[in-house]
Amino acid sequence: MKNIYMIGIGLIGGSFAIDIKKNNPDVVIHGISRKDETLNKALELNLIDKKATLDDIENADLVIVSIPVDATVKLLPTILDKISEDGLVIDAGSTKEAICKVVEHHPKRRNFLACHPIAGTENSGPTAAISGLYVGKTNIICEVEKTTFKLQEKALKLFMDIGMRIRYMDPVSHDKHIAYVSHLSHISSFMLGKTVIDKAKNERDIFDMAGSGFASTVRLAKSSPAMWTPIFKQNKENVIETLEEYINNLQQFKELMQKDNFSEIFNEMENTNHIKQILNGIK
Amino acid sequence: MKNIYMIGIGLIGGSFAIDIKKNNPDVVIHGISRKDETLNKALELNLIDKKATLDDIENADLVIVSIPVDATVKLLPTILDKISEDGLVIDAGSTKEAICKVVEHHPKRRNFLACHPIAGTENSGPTAAISGLYVGKTNIICEVEKTTFKLQEKALKLFMDIGMRIRYMDPVSHDKHIAYVSHLSHISSFMLGKTVIDKAKNERDIFDMAGSGFASTVRLAKSSPAMWTPIFKQNKENVIETLEEYINNLQQFKELMQKDNFSEIFNEMENTNHIKQILNGIK
Numbered sequence A, B: 001m002k003n004i005y006m007i008g009i010g011l012i013g014g015s016f017a018i019d020i021k022k023n024n025p026d027v028v029i030h031g032i033s034r035k036d037e038t039l040n041k042a043l044e045l046n047l048i049d050k051k052a053t054l055d056d057i058e059n060a061d062l063v064i065v066s067i068p069v070d071a072t073v074k075l076l077p078t079i080l081d082k083i084s085e086d087g088l089v090i091d092a093g094s095t096k097e098a099i100c101k102v103v104e105h106h107p108k109r110r111n112f113l114a115c116h117p118i119a120g121t122e123n124s125g126p127t128a129a130i131s132g133l134y135v136g137k138t139n140i141i142c143e144v145e146k147t148t149f150k151l152q153e154k155a156l157k158l159f160m161d162i163g164m165r166i167r168y169m170d171p172v173s174h175d176k177h178i179a180y181v182s183h184l185s186h187i188s189s190f191m192l193g194k195t196v197i198d199k200a201k202n203e204r205d206i207f208d209m210a211g212s213g214f215a216s217t218v219r220l221a222k223s224s225p226a227m228w229t230p231i232f233k234q235n236k237e238n239v240i241e242t243l244e245e246y247i248n249n250l251q252q253f254k255e256l257m258q259k260d261n262f263s264e265i266f267n268e269m270e271n272t273n274h275i276k277q278i279l280n281g282i283k
Helices: A011-023 A036-044 A054-059 A069-082 A097-102 A149-161 A171-202 A212-217 A225-234 A236-258 A262-272 A275-280 B011-023 B036-044 B054-059 B069-082 B097-102 B149-161 B171-202 B212-222 B225-234 B236-258 B262-272 B275-280
Strands: A003-007 A028-032 A062-065 A088-091 A112-117 A138-142 A165-169 B003-007 B028-032 B062-065 B088-091 B112-117 B138-142 B165-169
Touching: A003 A011, A003 A054, A011 A028, A011 A149, A028 A036, A028 A054, A054 A069, A062 A069, A069 A088, A069 A097, A069 A225, A088 A149, A097 A171, A112 A149, A112 A171, A138 A171, A165 A171, A171 A212, A171 A225, A171 A236, A171 B171, A171 B212, A171 B236, A171 B262, A171 B275, A212 B171, A212 B212, A225 A236, A225 B262, A236 A262, A236 B171, A236 B236, A262 B171, A262 B225, A275 B171, A275 B212, B003 B011, B003 B054, B011 B028, B011 B149, B028 B036, B028 B054, B054 B069, B062 B069, B069 B088, B069 B097, B069 B225, B088 B149, B097 B171, B112 B149, B112 B171, B138 B171, B149 B165, B165 B171, B171 B212, B171 B225, B171 B236, B225 B236, B236 B262
Parallel strands: A003 A028, A003 A062, A062 A088, A088 A112, A138 A165, B003 B028, B003 B062, B062 B088, B088 B112, B138 B165
Antiparallel strands: A112 A138, B112 B138
16 A cells, blocks of 8 residues: 545545554555645645545545545446546545445446444644544444455455554445434434524523533534535434424423422433443444 | 531532532531432541431531432421521522422521522532532522622622632513523423434434434433423423423424525524534623
8 A cells, every 4th residue: 555545535534544654654544525725724734645636536546535425426327437447436424325326336446345333523724633532443334345455355354554453334224224323313412502502592600500311412513514414314214203203302301300300300210320331342 | 617517428419518618617507408328428538527306406617419300499497497597509400480388488588599500511419519510610599689798798708719700680570581491402302302302212323313413402311300300390470481492493493495495594503503602701
């Protein structure tokens, strides 16, 4: 592996670049972005060695695509058109069905590996990139059997070297499950932020009373709308289903309160405390 | 100040005990609890110096009440009955209206200071007590004018010594505002946990896909039902109001998705990103 092309050099791509370069000091990392400003920032931060364009991809041993999922769907066929016979293209999108679908019949489908590294922070852009982001984190690989075995091996080594554990899943199950453990959390957080901000417009000093519990619950509301709008769009049906279940649970909690059924409220919370054991397993 | 009585020696009381003792090595900290097991644990952890009972309170210079808010409402009049002329009683409850109300006409009302330290973690019990919990945190004091000036001064010195900043507020506003920035966060987190746990019953490995974002959003769902049920009960009207606003916002978000109005979804998230600046101010 000599020439790596990063399409998108924000939190996800930039953090890949840092750790790959650390493990492989001889590789040349090329950055591709719509915005020249992003490329300059990435050069300044030493995330990339050189600027490049899509036309240079024919020289790539590896291309990592970490841009909003609508842009990935649009661009991925073109990237595969340009990749060499031995080149590997990896994506890092939070949705998998639409991305896998768009290259389903592409003649170079076997050069592509569909991935979702479950890692990140609420920050975005090249300045958000950090070393070690992927250590101990799960990388979900979809339709592994559709990728050339040799390129699978290459990708696995890369992920192992930066400390990731691997899980295999089909794209439909991925999108269905990730709606619960990731997409819904973002909406619950954004709407909590909105509810309190709206209230604070009329009531002064309300945020003066906020503590670390509020900060934790609302943290994801700092996330990038440019990243998340296309995720919700691509995973619309699953996300709506999780939202309906969540709203029903909140509604039911409210009704228990209205009926003064506080013993049942106690039970609801006690049953959910079980999340402790589950969270102990999450890094 | 020589004899301090802690009624309840969990996360809140225990953390007070640690830092007060650090600043005042000569004080004797007496522990009072319904459960002998808790007292033994608190002795073992050096949170308290001695076990005591409610009858000993006549010897107290200071009593700190940090037990569930329903127990505070029940016990506070008795504690005030027993306190000496110069003794100070402080509570740490997450609701203030019912607590202030129950001692409104008590002959020793001036010996009581109603407080809500905005500090904590999702853990509970004596083992959850930590040093430095209150550094930089806000303590909301209600109806300060109803407490003897000398005892106000004594309390302020104590809070300043352990690093707290003070805000004054009336109990009605306190309960109204805290419903937004604390009580609602707990419900949103508990119901998020419930929604995902319910789903995980039918779908294996769903938690294998959960990352730090989910962990952060659902953290408060580890909180103690014994603490939180009486809080929701005492602050019922305000909490129901915040829940209705939150459910409406979620409902509206869902409808925007159903109508494919993703540009408005983008705007909603972008407006809420403003939470970044607000959270920078929260420790």
